[in-house]
Amino acid sequence: MKRRWYSAVNIIGLTLGLSAAAIVILYTRHELNFDGFHRQADHIYRVSGKQDGGWFAALSAPYSSAVYQHPFPEVEKVVRMRRWPPRFIRHAGYQGSLPQRGEDKFYEPNTFFTDTGSAFFNLFDFPFLEGSPAAALSAPHSAVLTSSLAMKLFGKENVLGQALLYDTFQLVVTGVIKDLPSNTHFQFNMLIAEEEPMKKAGAMFTYCALRRGTNIVALKQKLLALPRPANRWSTLEDAVIMPLKDIHFGSNFQYEIKPPGNKLYFYLFLLTGALIILLTCANYMNLSIALYAGRKKEIAVRKVAGAESTQLAIQFLVESVVLALICLPLTNALVELVLPSFNTFMNTRMENELVSSWQGFGLLVAATLLIGVLAGSYPALVLPRIKAISLFKKQTFLGRGGLSLRQVLVGFQITVLVVMISSSWMIRNQLQYMQETDLGFTREGVLKLKGAGMVDSAQFYTLKNELLRNSAIREVSQGLVPGDEEFGFTFQADSGAAVHHGVISFGTDYDYLTTLGVKLLQSNFQDLSKENPRRVVLVNETLTRQLGYKDAIGRRVVIEPGKGESLATIDGVFKDFHFSSFHHPVPPMLITMRPYGGGISNNILVAMEMSKMKETLAFIQEKTQAIIPDTPLTPEFLDEGLNKLYDKEEKLFFLNKVLLLVNVCLAVLGLLGLSAYLCELRTKEIGIRKVLGASNQDILGLLGWSFLKMTLWAVVAGWALAAIFIHQWMKNFVYRAPFSWIIPAGTAVVLVGLILLTVGVNTLRAAKANPVKTLRTE
Numbered sequence: 001m002k003r004r005w006y007s008a009v010n011i012i013g014l015t016l017g018l019s020a021a022a023i024v025i026l027y028t029r030h031e032l033n034f035d036g037f038h039r040q041a042d043h044i045y046r047v048s049g050k051q052d053g054g055w056f057a058a059l060s061a062p063y064s065s066a067v068y069q070h071p072f073p074e075v076e077k078v079v080r081m082r083r084w085p086p087r088f089i090r091h092a093g094y095q096g097s098l099p100q101r102g103e104d105k106f107y108e109p110n111t112f113f114t115d116t117g118s119a120f121f122n123l124f125d126f127p128f129l130e131g132s133p134a135a136a137l138s139a140p141h142s143a144v145l146t147s148s149l150a151m152k153l154f155g156k157e158n159v160l161g162q163a164l165l166y167d168t169f170q171l172v173v174t175g176v177i178k179d180l181p182s183n184t185h186f187q188f189n190m191l192i193a194e195e196e197p198m199k200k201a202g203a204m205f206t207y208c209a210l211r212r213g214t215n216i217v218a219l220k221q222k223l224l225a226l227p228r229p230a231n232r233w234s235t236l237e238d239a240v241i242m243p244l245k246d247i248h249f250g251s252n253f254q255y256e257i258k259p260p261g262n263k264l265y266f267y268l269f270l271l272t273g274a275l276i277i278l279l280t281c282a283n284y285m286n287l288s289i290a291l292y293a294g295r296k297k298e299i300a301v302r303k304v305a306g307a308e309s310t311q312l313a314i315q316f317l318v319e320s321v322v323l324a325l326i327c328l329p330l331t332n333a334l335v336e337l338v339l340p341s342f343n344t345f346m347n348t349r350m351e352n353e354l355v356s357s358w359q360g361f362g363l364l365v366a367a368t369l370l371i372g373v374l375a376g377s378y379p380a381l382v383l384p385r386i387k388a389i390s391l392f393k394k395q396t397f398l399g400r401g402g403l404s405l406r407q408v409l410v411g412f413q414i415t416v417l418v419v420m421i422s423s424s425w426m427i428r429n430q431l432q433y434m435q436e437t438d439l440g441f442t443r444e445g446v447l448k449l450k451g452a453g454m455v456d457s458a459q460f461y462t463l464k465n466e467l468l469r470n471s472a473i474r475e476v477s478q479g480l481v482p483g484d485e486e487f488g489f490t491f492q493a494d495s496g497a498a499v500h501h502g503v504i505s506f507g508t509d510y511d512y513l514t515t516l517g518v519k520l521l522q523s524n525f526q527d528l529s530k531e532n533p534r535r536v537v538l539v540n541e542t543l544t545r546q547l548g549y550k551d552a553i554g555r556r557v558v559i560e561p562g563k564g565e566s567l568a569t570i571d572g573v574f575k576d577f578h579f580s581s582f583h584h585p586v587p588p589m590l591i592t593m594r595p596y597g598g599g600i601s602n603n604i605l606v607a608m609e610m611s612k613m614k615e616t617l618a619f620i621q622e623k624t625q626a627i628i629p630d631t632p633l634t635p636e637f638l639d640e641g642l643n644k645l646y647d648k649e650e651k652l653f654f655l656n657k658v659l660l661l662v663n664v665c666l667a668v669l670g671l672l673g674l675s676a677y678l679c680e681l682r683t684k685e686i687g688i689r690k691v692l693g694a695s696n697q698d699i700l701g702l703l704g705w706s707f708l709k710m711t712l713w714a715v716v717a718g719w720a721l722a723a724i725f726i727h728q729w730m731k732n733f734v735y736r737a738p739f740s741w742i743i744p745a746g747t748a749v750v751l752v753g754l755i756l757l758t759v760g761v762n763t764l765r766a767a768k769a770n771p772v773k774t775l776r777t778e
Helices: 002-032 119-123 147-154 216-224 244-250 263-293 296-304 309-346 358-385 399-436 457-467 512-516 541-547 610-627 638-644 647-681 683-691 696-730 742-768 771-777
Strands: 044-050 075-083 088-090 105-107 111-114 128-130 142-146 163-166 169-177 190-193 205-210 238-243 446-450 473-478 489-492 499-509 520-523 536-540 556-559 566-569 572-574 589-594 603-608 634-637
Touching: 002 263, 002 309, 002 358, 002 647, 044 244, 075 119, 142 147, 147 169, 216 238, 238 244, 263 309, 263 358, 263 399, 263 647, 309 358, 309 647, 399 647, 399 696, 399 742, 446 610, 446 638, 457 473, 457 603, 457 610, 473 499, 473 512, 489 541, 499 541, 512 603, 536 541, 541 572, 541 589, 603 610, 610 634, 634 638, 638 647, 647 696, 647 742, 683 696, 696 742
Parallel strands: 111 190, 142 169, 499 589, 536 572
Antiparallel strands: 044 205, 044 238, 075 111, 075 205, 088 105, 088 163, 128 169, 142 190, 163 169, 446 603, 446 634, 473 603, 489 499, 489 556, 520 572, 536 589, 556 566
C-alpha cells in the first residue's frame, strides 16, 4: 500500500509538472516561430525609419519605400500596405449572422490597402481557401477576405465574385484565405488592392525580399540619399531594415500593426518552465528515494542471489522512465483541458501539437525521458553499491549523503517558491500602484468614441450639442487621450535655442481639460466662449521646464523648426498628467484649443455619470448613428484603455500565479512523501522517546526542526535571488511602487506555515502512534 501511495503521488506530481512543461514548450514554439512559416521568411525585411529626435516608427515615409518606384539591384520584391480609417462594409443579399450595426453594413477594423498587387501573396504565404495567390490582388478594386470575415458577411466561404462596398470603394472578392495565425505580426481580415488611398498615404508599411548577400548598410545609404519632401518625414535620421522574423521581439517602434512581444518576459516564462522541469525532477527523485527505501530487503535478497550492480541500476532507471511515460496520456488530457483557457488569456490560437506534430510530441517525450532518467539516476547509481548486510538494517539506506541530497532537493524547491511568491507579490504591488496613483486626470466615467478621425467639425458640433441635452452627460470634447499612440513634434523656445524632441501636440476644443479633469495652473484668459472665439495654446509643466521659462504666459515657441515651422504664443500652463504608461516619464505637451476643435483627433470624449451607464450608452449610440451614420465609432472607457497599457504585466502576473500554484502542488506532494519516509526511518526512535515521556509536541518539534531550519536557509537564498529579479524588472518603470518589508516577511511566514502544515500531517501521525506497537514491529 505504501508503494502504491508513493507511486500515486509521483504520477500526480509528474503529470502536473509535465503539463506545465508542455504548455511552456507549445508557447515557446509559438513565439520563436513568429512570422517564420513563410517560405521566404529568411530573406524578407521591413523598411522602417528612425526619425529626428530618436523615435522609431514601423511605418516608412513614401520616399523611403521608394524601393518600389526606384528598384535597387539588391531588392527582388516589394510590398506596401497601409491601414485605412474605420469605415463600414456594405453588400446586398445578407444571409450571415447578426451584423454589428444596421441590417446591411458591417464594421471591420482590420482592413488594409495595398498598391503592389499580387506581390503580397507572392511574398507572404497565407493559405488560400478560394482563389489564386498569383491573381487575387492583380486587378484594382479586388479584395481578399479571411474565412471568418467571409462567414460574417455572407454566411459561407465560397464568395468569389461577390460585390462589396467599402466606404466609397466598389470591390469584388477575389480570394478567401484561412484566418491568420496568432504568431504573425500581421493583423488583417480584409486586404484591398486600391491605388488611390496609397497615393494619399503619409506613411506606410514596406516589405521587401532581398537577394542573398545583400549589404544592408549600403542599401540604407541608398535609401537615405533619395530626395525628400519638405514635411515632418524629411528628417529621417536612419533607415531601419529589419528582418521579418526579428519584428516580434526586436521592435520597440510606434505604429506597429500588432503590439510586439517582450523578450524579457518571454525568457522569464521560459526560465520558469525550465525550473518546473527541475522541480519535477527534484520532486520525483525525492519520492523515488522514499519508494526504493521500502524495497531494501528485496534489493538485498537479489544481491545475495547474485544480481549484478549494473543489472540493478538498469532496472531502477527503466522503472523510473516507465513510470514517467505512464504520465504522458494524463499530461495530454490535462493540456487539452487547459489550453483553450490559456489561448483565451494570452490571445493566441495554439493547437495541441503534442498529438498533431511529431516535433511537438518528440519534445515532450524527450522532456519525460529526461525527468525519468534524472529522477532514477541517484538510486540507480548509489543503491547497487550498498552492501547487502547494510540493506537489512533499519537505517537510511543512502546514509548521510542521501539525507544531504534530499535536503538540497527540498531546499531548491523552497528557494524557487520564495522567488515566485516574492515576485508575484511585487508585481501585484506595482500593478496596484499604477491603478491607484493619481494620474493627473479623471480616469473613470470618461467614454472615448474611437475612430472619429474622419468626422468633420460640423458633425462633431452637432453631436456634442445633442449629447449635452442628456443630464447624465457632463462634458463632451475631442482629442488624444492617455494611452493613445502619437509620435512627437519638435519645438524650440526661440530661434537658435536648443530643439526639444518628442513633444505631444494636438488640437482640441475648449472643453478638453474639464472633460478629463486636468487642472489649469496659469492662463491669460478668464473665460473662453464660442461667441468670442480665439485660438488658445496651452503647455504642460514639463514643456515649460524644458523651454526654460519661469513664466511661460505670453512667450513664443517655434513648432517643427526647420521643416515648415510655425510660431505659437503660450496662453496657459496646465498641470502635468500621465499621457503614457508608467514605463515612460510624463512627456512635454502642447495643446491647441479652438471653439470646435478644428480637425478631430481620432477620439470623441464623453464625461458621464456612471450611475446611469446603461441608459446613457444607449442614448450615445442612438445619437452617433443618427448624426454620423457612415463612421463606425468604437466605444471604450478611458480606464479600460489605460489597463491595456499594462497588458504584458497583467499576463506575467497571471502566468506567475498559475506556475506558482503548480510549484506549490509539487512541493507539497514532495514534502508529504519525504516526511512520511523520514518518519518511517525514525519509527523506533519515536517509540523510545514516547516511552521515556516525550509529548506529541516534542516529537513534532524534533522532526519539524530539520525542515524548519532548511526552510529558513532556503528563504534567505530565495530572497537574495528574488531581490535581483525584482530590481531588474522594476527598471522597466520610471514610476515605481515603494519597497515594502511586508513582502519578505510575508513570504517567510507563508512558506514556514505551508511547510509546517505539510510536514506536520505525517509527523503528528507518527507521534500519536502507540509506541508499544511500533517497538514490537521493530
